[in-house]
Amino acid sequence: MSSKKHVxxxxxxxxEGNGKMKELLGGKGAGLAEMxxxxxxxxxxxxxxxxVCNLYYKNxxxxxxxxxxxxxxxxxxxxxxxxxxxxxxxDPLLVSVRSGAxxxxxxxxxxxxxxxxxxxxxxxxxxxxxxxRFALDAYRRFIVMYGSIAMGISREEFEHEFEWIKNNRTRQxxxxxxxxxxxxxVNEKELEELIPRLKSVYKKRTKKDFPQDxxxxxxxxxxxxxxxxxxxxxxTYRRVEKITGLFGTAVNIVQMxxxxxxxKSGTGVCFTRDPNTGENIYYGDLxxxxxxxxxxxxxxxxLHLSDLNERMPKIYNQLCDVRKKLEKHYKDMQDIEFTVxxxxxxxxxxxxxxxxPGAAFSIAVDMVKEKLITKKEALLRITDKEIEGLFYxxxxxxxxxxxxxxxxxxxxxxxxxxxATGRVxxxxxxxxxxxxxxEKAILVRKETSPEDVGGMHAAQGILTATGGKTSHAAVVARxxxxxxxxxxxxxxxxxxxxxxxxxxxxxxxxxxxxxxGSTGEVFQGAMHLIKPQLPxxxxxxxxxxxxxxxxxxxxxxxxxxxxxxxxxxxxxxIGLCRTEHMFFDTDERRLAIQxxxxxxxxxxxxxxxxKLLPFQREDFKGIFRAMDGRHVTIRLIDPPLHEFVPHTExxxxxxxxxxxxxxxxxxxxxxxLKEANPMLGHxxxxxxxxxxxxxxxxxxxxxxxxCECAKEGIKVLPEIMHPLVIDGKxxxxxxxxxREVADAIIKEKGVKLKYxxxxxxxxxxxxxxxDKIAEVAEFFSFGTNDLTQMTLGMSRDDAGRFLPDYVDxxxxxxxxxxxxxxxxxxxxxxxxxxxxEKGRKARKDLKIGICGEHGGDxxxxxxxxxxxxxxxxxxxxxxxxxxxxxxxxxxxxKKI
Numbered sequence: 001m002s003s004k005k006h007v008x009x010x011x012x013x014x015x016e017g018n019g020k021m022k023e024l025l026g027g028k029g030a031g032l033a034e035m036x037x038x039x040x041x042x043x044x045x046x047x048x049x050x051x052v053c054n055l056y057y058k059n060x061x062x063x064x065x066x067x068x069x070x071x072x073x074x075x076x077x078x079x080x081x082x083x084x085x086x087x088x089x090x091d092p093l094l095v096s097v098r099s100g101a102x103x104x105x106x107x108x109x110x111x112x113x114x115x116x117x118x119x120x121x122x123x124x125x126x127x128x129x130x131x132x133r134f135a136l137d138a139y140r141r142f143i144v145m146y147g148s149i150a151m152g153i154s155r156e157e158f159e160h161e162f163e164w165i166k167n168n169r170t171r172q173x174x175x176x177x178x179x180x181x182x183x184x185x186v187n188e189k190e191l192e193e194l195i196p197r198l199k200s201v202y203k204k205r206t207k208k209d210f211p212q213d214x215x216x217x218x219x220x221x222x223x224x225x226x227x228x229x230x231x232x233x234x235x236t237y238r239r240v241e242k243i244t245g246l247f248g249t250a251v252n253i254v255q256m257x258x259x260x261x262x263x264k265s266g267t268g269v270c271f272t273r274d275p276n277t278g279e280n281i282y283y284g285d286l287x288x289x290x291x292x293x294x295x296x297x298x299x300x301x302x303l304h305l306s307d308l309n310e311r312m313p314k315i316y317n318q319l320c321d322v323r324k325k326l327e328k329h330y331k332d333m334q335d336i337e338f339t340v341x342x343x344x345x346x347x348x349x350x351x352x353x354x355x356x357p358g359a360a361f362s363i364a365v366d367m368v369k370e371k372l373i374t375k376k377e378a379l380l381r382i383t384d385k386e387i388e389g390l391f392y393x394x395x396x397x398x399x400x401x402x403x404x405x406x407x408x409x410x411x412x413x414x415x416x417x418x419x420a421t422g423r424v425x426x427x428x429x430x431x432x433x434x435x436x437x438x439e440k441a442i443l444v445r446k447e448t449s450p451e452d453v454g455g456m457h458a459a460q461g462i463l464t465a466t467g468g469k470t471s472h473a474a475v476v477a478r479x480x481x482x483x484x485x486x487x488x489x490x491x492x493x494x495x496x497x498x499x500x501x502x503x504x505x506x507x508x509x510x511x512x513x514x515x516x517g518s519t520g521e522v523f524q525g526a527m528h529l530i531k532p533q534l535p536x537x538x539x540x541x542x543x544x545x546x547x548x549x550x551x552x553x554x555x556x557x558x559x560x561x562x563x564x565x566x567x568x569x570x571x572x573x574i575g576l577c578r579t580e581h582m583f584f585d586t587d588e589r590r591l592a593i594q595x596x597x598x599x600x601x602x603x604x605x606x607x608x609x610x611k612l613l614p615f616q617r618e619d620f621k622g623i624f625r626a627m628d629g630r631h632v633t634i635r636l637i638d639p640p641l642h643e644f645v646p647h648t649e650x651x652x653x654x655x656x657x658x659x660x661x662x663x664x665x666x667x668x669x670x671x672x673l674k675e676a677n678p679m680l681g682h683x684x685x686x687x688x689x690x691x692x693x694x695x696x697x698x699x700x701x702x703x704x705x706x707c708e709c710a711k712e713g714i715k716v717l718p719e720i721m722h723p724l725v726i727d728g729k730x731x732x733x734x735x736x737x738x739r740e741v742a743d744a745i746i747k748e749k750g751v752k753l754k755y756x757x758x759x760x761x762x763x764x765x766x767x768x769x770x771d772k773i774a775e776v777a778e779f780f781s782f783g784t785n786d787l788t789q790m791t792l793g794m795s796r797d798d799a800g801r802f803l804p805d806y807v808d809x810x811x812x813x814x815x816x817x818x819x820x821x822x823x824x825x826x827x828x829x830x831x832x833x834x835x836x837e838k839g840r841k842a843r844k845d846l847k848i849g850i851c852g853e854h855g856g857d858x859x860x861x862x863x864x865x866x867x868x869x870x871x872x873x874x875x876x877x878x879x880x881x882x883x884x885x886x887x888x889x890x891x892x893x894k895k896i
Contacts, residue, residue: 048251414516
């Protein structure tokens, strides 16, 4: 759908858009429109819609025909309201050109400031402000931004010229010896000398003079912002954050206001609550005599927001009023960018603020108490990543303060809580390389930039020498719940020699460190980390989720310990107990299963199975006791037998000696078990068709354990599950044998015990013949790991080589997500729907669950809710995520 209107204006107290138009105007554009409408001091401007970005890429980077006229019309309107003209030699209008997608992507796309400056308008700005240094500094920034962003010239080339001026002119003039020369030390004369040097870098690289026509500058900048939507860093961020389905970025052209006009000017970023703890306090950073890029880039370490109260109390009080107004209006914690120009406050942007996992829970619960939002709204605010983040490690509190002090290396600003250990690396690429080898890395940088996003995501934690709590590193890391320390100013980082020095201590690449994002401390060596204590707000939110959800949540486990842990995390039963994992627990067990496999007659197999029986029975008793009164679904043996046997000659000889048979016999038997494609081979219920004695032993262990527990007064609800079934007749054979064994034991023990027999649906044929299978099965559990492999014809273990191309929007972009992480709802989902419909026609009370890894994926949980599943089952640590997702599914299905 294409809208005729491509540009939306805001200014003079009115806006054509509003806060609900995020998809079309992007978060920034919708925020500027909404703030204008509610009467906040917002600079005037207009937004080119995300739809134009979509059309730009669809039409081979060409704009809709009417766009240039719309832009001209809105530019004229902007000039009229502010009483200035773009490029004017007497009183020039300067604008910023900013990106802004519907979802927040901090620092991932581009912004160009001070557009409209050229050699003539520079003089107009000098006349108007009576401040030549300020005007030259604005021109310097514009040339660097336009050259690097719009024309792709390396920013370092421009920075090299600036550093030359600082070291050869400013340092000599101020007689600075050891300290760093900062931007504000450079005077008017030195900036005058710098401008031609920057222009010559531009000309050398583009073969053209720096553009003097403001219209050429404007369209060059619009092109650059739209171009940044598909920049590698932005695509990487969207992949990491699983952001899909957006039109693109909007472009916001906004009247410039200046925070670098002197000591009565400044710029800052603040949060209406503490984004680390959720505490209801005003929190933020500002830099006096600076532009916005300086705060976010983290190149200068800023002042705390509370310092503004002392310096400019009137502005601070105005900001406090803005805080109240915005929280009341948006009913969420806001991240606000502001500029003070010569004592006048302007609000440049507001958006829902990134927050730590603990803060997300606290803010949601507090806002319900404050009657700002409802319980339902609070639940919808919490994401799966925020739950995950609560389980991130902290330094073991048993380590004494004295011990910590012995290892203390440096201290900075605590930006994102939690702790991380890893080996020091100094580049984003190295962090990615180390992570690909499963080595934990801590990324140490002077400051991070959006290009570092891949390495930041790969690293265990992030440490920067500069920046504040709202710098790029802090904002991005906070969004991921990743431990981060910024502004560690005592660090002297040398990228060439790969060292970081603090005082007389040195860190080299590969050295182990521990960073504590809750205190800002950096320690040498790997400290012992533990899981943190969950905040009270977590239990409140999860209680609300449990009251709303319809889906039950079970867990996939292998041992009684796993079962106990899963209950603590809220599991209501076991959806998958993998019996074969128990065979690997001890040498004795491993030997018994191997003896059974290499046996060449029924009698020997039964003897070996008899050795396994007591182990299995004891394991099941432990699980039934832990799960007292909860359903337990036990899958009979699934993997092919070759997975249990030794494959090297020494191991096979050892087995032969242990069980008293010739080595040749073991070798021959193992050799015979080899299959060209084991995943589609002799495994699952096929083993029990060939070797019914395996079924007999496992069912006996389950039912004997259940009877013993029942006699102890434990409520046992076993569900016996046959994997890899392909046909109703096949399941009937297995079900008959299962009931023969089970019923005989129940009768012999004289116990009342109800049990169910069902199957996993993991072969496409089983889904298509679900009605026949449901005549026998009392429950279905979708094994979506194998069902995905068989439906897509992709091996989960090998698809990693090509699957990224199928998911990457810059390449093929065939699949929305990795189908092994989030259910392929179009393909595999269609088979599941067929199976449910057919299965419930044959058996109305058919219980339906899912037990693949997908059971803990929020999008899959919503799919299960919509399609009438009885429960989902996932690994223990995904249980809270599934509980929340099940509540979200109910709320999203209603209009709230």
